[in-house]
Amino acid sequence: SAVISQKPSRDICQRGTSLTIQCQVDSQVTMMFWYRQQPGQSLTLIATANQGSEATYESGFVIDKFPISRPNLTFSTLTVSNMSPEDSSIYLCSAGTSGSNEQFFGPGTRLTVL
Amino acid sequence: GENVEQHPSTLSVQEGDSAVIKCTYSDSASNYFPWYKQELGKRPQLIIDIRSNVGEKKDQRIAVTLNKTAKHFSLHITETQPEDSAVYFCAASMDNNDMRFGAGTRLTVKP
Numbered sequence: 570s571a572v573i574s575q576k577p578s579r580d581i582c583q584r585g586t587s588l589t590i591q592c593q594v595d596s597q598v599t600m601m602f603w604y605r606q607q608p609g610q611s612l613t614l615i616a617t618a619n620q621g622s623e624a625t626y627e628s629g630f631v632i633d634k635f636p637i638s639r640p641n642l643t644f645s646t647l648t649v650s651n652m653s654p655e656d657s658s659i660y661l662c663s664a665g666t667s668g669s670n671e672q673f674f675g676p677g678t679r680l681t682v683l
Numbered sequence: 684g685e686n687v688e689q690h691p692s693t694l695s696v697q698e699g700d701s702a703v704i705k706c707t708y709s710d711s712a713s714n715y716f717p718w719y720k721q722e723l724g725k726r727p728q729l730i731i732d733i734r735s736n737v738g739e740k741k742d743q744r745i746a747v748t749l750n751k752t753a754k755h756f757s758l759h760i761t762e763t764q765p766e767d768s769a770v771y772f773c774a775a776s777m778d779n780n781d782m783r784f785g786a787g788t789r790l791t792v793k794p
Binding site for chain 2: 570600602610611612613614617627628661670671672673674675676677
């Protein structure tokens with residue numbers, strides 16, 4: 570399985586600011602995804618990070634709020650823009666290969682917006 | 684789109700007993716059904732998965748069954764241990780795309 574790291578592990582931010590979360594995988598993977606997990610809740614897919622093209626967003630999530638980059642097969646970033654307290658959550662990236670179906674998760678970034 | 688329902692939301696068992704968690708899905712095109720275990724403050728860990736061409740899969744004390752016709756799948760944990768206590772999530776997807784998760788089951792195993 571791929572080893573996935575995220576930075577930062579946690580942050581406390583002021584409303585109106587933006588935070589960029591980084592996700593690094595130790596091997597080349599085909600698929601990378603970003604999820605949100607609110608306290609005590611399940612995981613909600615934000616978007617699929619596509620290498621070399623625009624991310625594919627799920628219903629309820631837009632590029633202006635959650636811009637995503639994926640410059641290569643092992644790295645992706647998620648930016649949470651113009652934050653409000655409602656954005657307080659854990660953000661997780663995951664990765665997998667198209668031939669395998671399995672997805673493995675990073676440790677998550679715990680974001681608190683004041 | 685896919686909708687995954689998971690029951691029960693909480694489950695408490697005595698150590699050594701079995702635990703069963705059930706999920707249903709709505710999209711008949713889904714062909715991959717993983718189960719994740721998430722301990723407090725940790726990342727979800729894949730514990731077992733099943734593909735739509737298989738009816739049952741077992742790995743030591745953990746087994747998963749799939750009924751494609753009824754669109755439901757279940758996780759079975761036998762001889763439960765306190766370290767099995769965690770939140771378990773089922774999920775469904777087609778070819779590793781658009782994975783949808785159930786709401787989760789908080790399992791408590793009492794020593």
